[in-house]
Amino acid sequence: SYVLTQPPSVSVAPGQTASITCGGNNIGGKSVHWYQQKPGQAPVLVVYDDSDRPSAIPERFSGSNSGDTATLTISRVEAGDEADYYCQVWDGYGDHWLFGGGTKLTVL
Amino acid sequence: QVQLVQSGAEVKKPGASVKVSCKTSGYTFIDSYLHWVRQAPGQGLEWLGWINPRSGGTNYAQKFQSWVTMTRDTSITTAYMELSGLKFNDTGMYYCARARKYYNSGTDFDFWGQGTLVTVSS
Numbered sequence: 001s002y003v004l005t006q007p008p009s010v011s012v013a014p015g016q017t018a019s020i021t022c023g024g025n026n027i028g029g030k031s032v033h034w035y036q037q038k039p040g041q042a043p044v045l046v047v048y049d050d051s052d053r054p055s056a057i058p059e060r061f062s063g064s065n066s067g068d069t070a071t072l073t074i075s076r077v078e079a080g081d082e083a084d085y086y087c088q089v090w091d092g093y094g095d096h097w098l099f100g101g102g103t104k105l106t107v108l
Numbered sequence: 109q110v111q112l113v114q115s116g117a118e119v120k121k122p123g124a125s126v127k128v129s130c131k132t133s134g135y136t137f138i139d140s141y142l143h144w145v146r147q148a149p150g151q152g153l154e155w156l157g158w159i160n161p162r163s164g165g166t167n168y169a170q171k172f173q174s175w176v177t178m179t180r181d182t183s184i185t186t187a188y189m190e191l192s193g194l195k196f197n198d199t200g201m202y203y204c205a206r207a208r209k210y211y212n213s214g215t216d217f218d219f220w221g222q223g224t225l226v227t228v229s230s
Contacts, residue, residue, distance in 0.1 A: 033216035035153075042203055042223050043145075043153065048216040086153050090214040095167055097143065097155040 002091050004100035011106045012077050020103045022070040022087030032070040033088045034063060036081075037102075043086065047072060074105070082107045110134040112204050112221035119227045125192040128224045130204035137185035138162040141207040143217055144178065144189045148200040156202075158212065159187055194228045201225050 005023040012018040022032060032050050035043035045054055047063035050070065060075045074081055087100040115129040130142065144156040157168035159178040166178045172191075180187045187204060202224045205217035 031214050035217075037153075042220040043205075043217075044220070045208075045216055045218050048208065048218075054218065088153075088216065092213065094170070095213070096169055099145075099153040099155065102152040 002089070002098055004087055004089065004098055006085075006087060006100040006103045008101070009104045009106060011108055012074075013108045014077055014079060016077055018074040018077050018081070018105055020072045020074075020085050020105065022072070022100050023068055024070075024089065025068060027068055027070050027089065028066045030065075030089045032063065032065050034061075034072045035086045035088065036083045037086065038083045046085075077105075077107055079107050081105060110206065110219045112206060112219055114202075114204060114221040114224045117225040117227070119229060120194050121230055122194055122196060122228055124194050124228075125190060126194060126226050127188055127190040128202050128204075128226070130187045130189070130221050132185045132187070132206070135206075137180075137182060139210060141212040141215070142178075142180070142187045143205045143207060144176075145203045145205055145217075146200050147203070147223075148197065151200070156189065158207070160212070161187065191226075194226075196228050199226060199228045 034047040036046045037043040046057050046061045050065040051063040062073045084102045086102045111133045113131045118126050138161045141158050143158045159166050161180045175192045177190045204221040206219040207215040208218035209215035
C-alpha cells in the first residue's frame with residue numbers, strides 16, 4: 001500500500017523559511033494537499049492540488065511537488081504558524097485517502 | 109457560510125456502538141461528499157471513509173469495513189458515522205470533513221467539523 005513519509009519535527013526561527021517534506025513513491029504524479037492543525041483544533045486546509053491556496057490562507061504558504069517529494073514551504077515564519085502539518089493524497093486504485101504521519105513545526 | 113457541527117462527546121464501554129452526527133449548513137448538502145477522519149490521542153490523522161449524500165453510496169477504508177457505517181438524512185442535511193464493537197484503541201477524536209471537489213476523486217477537504225471525542229472505557 002502507498003505510504004507517505006514526513007519528518008516528525010522541523011524547527012525554524014521567526015522570520016525564516018520552513019520546509020516540510022512529504023515523501024512517497026512517484027508522489028509527483030499525484031495531487032498533494034496540506035493541512036495545518038493547532039492543538040485542540042480541527043485541521044485547516046492550507047494548500048491543495050500541490051500548490052494552490054484557499055483564499056483565507058496567507059501567501060507565505062506555498063507548495064511544490066516533483067519526483068518522490070512534495071514540499072510545503074512557509075516563508076517569513078511567525079509564532080502563530082507553530083502547529084502540526086499533514087500531507088494527504090488520494091489513492092485512486094482503491095479510491096482511498098491517505099495522510100502522512102504529520103510534522104510538528106516549532107518556532108524557536 | 110459553510111458549517112459542519114458535530115454531536116457532543118461520548119463515553120462508551122468496549123463492545124458498544126457509537127453514532128456521531130455531522131450537521132451541515134451554508135451549502136447544498138447533496139452536492140458535496142462528506143468524509144470521516146479520526147485521530148487517536150497524540151497521533152496523526154486516519155481516513156475512515158466517505159458518503160455521497162446524494163445517493164447514500166459509501167466507501168470505507170479497508171481497515172474499517174467490518175465495523176463502520178455511514179449514513180445521511182437529507183431532510184436535515186446531516187451525516188452520521190457509526191462504529192460498532194468498540195475497542196479501547198477506538199478512543200479518539202472523530203471529524204467529518206467536506207470534499208471540495210464536486211466529483212470527489214482526488215479532492216481535498218475544505219471544511220471540517222469541530223470534532224467529536226469518543227472515549228472507550230470500562
